[in-house]
Amino acid sequence: MKIGVVTFPGSLDDGDAARAARYAGAEAVRLWHADPELHGVDAVVLPGGFSYGDYLRCGAIARFAPVMETIAREARDGLPVLGICNGFQILCEAHLLPGALTRNQHLHFRNRDQRVRIENATTAWTGDFSAGQEVVIPVKNGEGCFVGSTELLDELEANGQIVARYVGENPNGSMRDIAAIRNEAGNVVGIMPHPEHAVDLLTGPSVDGLGFFTSVLKAITPGRRTTTEEVPA
Amino acid sequence: MARVVVDVMLKPEILDPQGQAVAGALPRLGVSDVASVRIGRRVEIDFSGEVDLDKAREIADKLLANPVIEDYTVRVEQ
Numbered sequence: 001m002k003i004g005v006v007t008f009p010g011s012l013d014d015g016d017a018a019r020a021a022r023y024a025g026a027e028a029v030r031l032w033h034a035d036p037e038l039h040g041v042d043a044v045v046l047p048g049g050f051s052y053g054d055y056l057r058c059g060a061i062a063r064f065a066p067v068m069e070t071i072a073r074e075a076r077d078g079l080p081v082l083g084i085c086n087g088f089q090i091l092c093e094a095h096l097l098p099g100a101l102t103r104n105q106h107l108h109f110r111n112r113d114q115r116v117r118i119e120n121a122t123t124a125w126t127g128d129f130s131a132g133q134e135v136v137i138p139v140k141n142g143e144g145c146f147v148g149s150t151e152l153l154d155e156l157e158a159n160g161q162i163v164a165r166y167v168g169e170n171p172n173g174s175m176r177d178i179a180a181i182r183n184e185a186g187n188v189v190g191i192m193p194h195p196e197h198a199v200d201l202l203t204g205p206s207v208d209g210l211g212f213f214t215s216v217l218k219a220i221t222p223g224r225r226t227t228t229e230e231v232p233a
Numbered sequence: 234m235a236r237v238v239v240d241v242m243l244k245p246e247i248l249d250p251q252g253q254a255v256a257g258a259l260p261r262l263g264v265s266d267v268a269s270v271r272i273g274r275r276v277e278i279d280f281s282g283e284v285d286l287d288k289a290r291e292i293a294d295k296l297l298a299n300p301v302i303e304d305y306t307v308r309v310e311q
Contacts (some may be wrong), residue, residue, distance in 0.1 A: 056297070076283050098301075102247065148301070
């Protein structure tokens, strides 16, 4: 099983995401923003950081990277994609997830261990959790406040598309305490806290984050996808 | 200069914490009669040839603004 991790100019957490994929038992494949080829990966992680310097809006420019065009197409065809922090922002900008992420209400960058409740365990990335389970993973963002219209928020609630919520103090003012959402199909998940930083007790507050990466390995059907690499010329 | 100006503002219903922070600082300047401040972005696009307003609108809609949270106006600068 291969999990691809994209590196954009300004990505920070690609190394940790690749490590988390390896801890889960996958082969981590590094993908490059300027290369549209996905190199046969079975799932993709868009890591945290400040792609393209967060210029204009977080994720606004990364959305147009060559690799994102392929990912957007494959995601609509069922490719599991997890966007973490800046990756979540990119998924919203690319319209693979609804809503938008805006400046933290208190204007402060917030970096701390955060308790979140898994609300939906049916996605490609949360199958190893149970609904209602609480986990502790680090949050570190300046623009993590999820916003959407009341209609959108109601729709997300009704469809079970809210994947995780903050427990205790909301770190960024996110509407309805949203920490993670999914698309309708459940293969695309965006999460603001960082599961890849909670896979090793030496460096993280827990190993709760590993569940996101082990979940996707069970959700992947090997050989389901063909890549352009495998298509005869 | 074949210039188009795009103004991007957060939609009225979206909280603007930057604007609030600025409004909160105004009393320190002795200003007490400002009801609210909202912060947006002005983008100047200089075409190398003739102004292409349709192209400018596309740039604004696809890249400069996120229509989920922002409104924009596009105009040719006289």
